[in-house]
Amino acid sequence: MNINQWHLLLADDDEDDCLFFKEALSRLPIASDLTTVQDGEQLMQLLTNRADPLPDALFLDLNMPRKKC
Known part of the structure; x- marks a missing residue:
């Protein structure tokens, strides 16, 4: 699979966790586009x-508000 830019989706209601994720992602040697959502x-x-x-990868916080089962 040859992907020039990864389209990533982060679902997390914690603002600090989102900031940590964005910072860690910025240190990786990959081209990426990150979209975030705060609830299910x-x-x-x-x-x-x-x-x-659809995103290439989804990072999901399982303990967040208004999630759909």
Whole structure:
């Protein structure tokens, strides 16, 4: 698989965790585009929106508000 830029999705309601993730990602030698959502409803809206391409990788906090089971 040859990916020029990774499209990543981070689902986490903790602002500090999001900042730590962004900082760690910026130190990696990869080209990436990061989208973040704060709850399960936002996550499902983004994933089910046919206009948006699916991310190459999803980093998911399982303990967050308004998650859909």
